[in-house]
Amino acid sequence: MRKKPYMLATDLDGTLVGDPSALQRLLQHYENSNIEVELVYITGRHFASVSSLIEIENLPKPDILITDVGAAIYTTEKLTEDTTWAKKMHINWNPERIIKLASFFPTLQRQTLPSTKRVSFTVDQNEEVVKQFEKALVEENIPHKLIFSSNRDVDILPENSGKGEALSYILQNYANEDVKVLIAGDSGNDIDMLTLGHPSVIVGNAQLELVQMKNHPYLYRATEHFAGGIYEAWLHFYK
Known part of the structure; x- marks a missing residue:
């Protein structure tokens, strides 16, 4: 898997998914800007459920898939499970x-x-x-x-899992050292990845637990909902 200069690490339900026209606007921006973005989907769903969602919502296939709230990671074009992470989860x-x-x-x-x-x-x-x-x-x-x-x-x-831990593992093992990343979420199980210290966005339709979350210098609170909020934050951080 070739490492790309940009990365979008995003939750699905209520974040990337929810407004098809906003999603297309975001994806069209990437295409028009001619930038390569590594797509990392980070979800609470299990593998079969998220595979179905990707098909139903016509989402682009991710470069990396993190499922079960960070308990499993799938990489390569075939989305095969990362065995090193899987062994860590069994401890x-x-x-x-x-x-x-x-x-x-x-x-x-x-x-x-x-x-x-x-x-x-x-x-x-x-x-x-x-x-x-x-x-x-x-x-x-x-x-x-x-x-x-x-x-x-x-x-x-498992004690060493969670979306934040899984994303940190991805950034250490599957990303360029200077990758420009945007992390997006809408609910409480996204908090530990939104507080990693990277550019992050809370979409406008977020659950109350994120509305009440403490700010940090790289946290952007979007007014637009779903993928529209991601697009808003992407322009804020990367133009």
């Missing part, structure tokens, strides 16, 4: 213990997933039960990373 990862512990919290509704790269639940606007579950995980000494987003989604990940 101290015990989804069976997490699932067993979650059974004591009936308001947590487990999501059906094709693998245990992550363990995910939905909860009906009940932050207190999420805090209690997190406390129980810590008390049971279960290595993990818990991410609560959109006041609904609870993702339990």
Whole structure:
């Protein structure tokens, strides 16, 4: 895979996806500007789900795909799983213990997933039960990373995963040292990548947890929604 001078590292649902005309405007800008942009999709979806989304939304094929909130990375033209990252994700990862512990919290509704790269639940606007579950995980000494987003989604990940960790790995191993990157997101599971210290954008339709997020020097708050917000930020940082 040839390294490119620019990189767009973006969440999909609610960020790149949501306004087809805005998406085309962004992609047309890249084409008209004759710049090479490495596309990195970073999503909470699993591989089969995001593959379906790419087809349905007619998205360009990514150069790199990060799925399951950072628990899996796929590279090369065939999008094959990065085995080094996969081995790292298996260290101290015990989804069976997490699932067993979650059974004591009936308001947590487990999501059906094709693998245990992550363990995910939905909860009906009940932050207190999420805090209690997190406390129980810590008390049971279960290595993990818990991410609560959109006041609904609870993702339990391997302790060294997350979108930020996965993107840092990509930047270290698959990008030019001086790559010009823009990171885009709309919800709480994007926070750790939006705070890496690179040019980043919170799109105008972002969830409340990002509206309340602290500013940093390279964080741009777009007024446009979805891909329109990415385009707005791209012009702000790179013209």
